[in-house]
Amino acid sequence: MFKREFWVKNFPADVRNRKVVEFLEPKQGNMTVAEYAAKFESLCAFSPYYNTSEAEYDKCVKFESGLRPEVKHLI
Secondary structure: OHHHHHHHHHOOHHHHHHHHHHHHOOOOOOOOHHHHHHHHHHHHOOOHHHHOHHHHHHHHHHHHHOOOHHHHOOO
16 A cells, blocks of 8 residues: 555656556667666566566566567577
């Protein structure tokens, strides 16, 4: 209950919605893998589904899909 109230009070709905949209199609771009991973994890906070143990596989798939092709190829 605290987390929900904290999010509502400190992150307006439009900001939360933009972060969710940004999370839906992650892109590594020019970031290092470490920078991309940190950004990905911070965006996960805006998508409650991905904060569950049941969604761990889906979260991995989403992370990998946003990697640059030359990095993704190594995985």
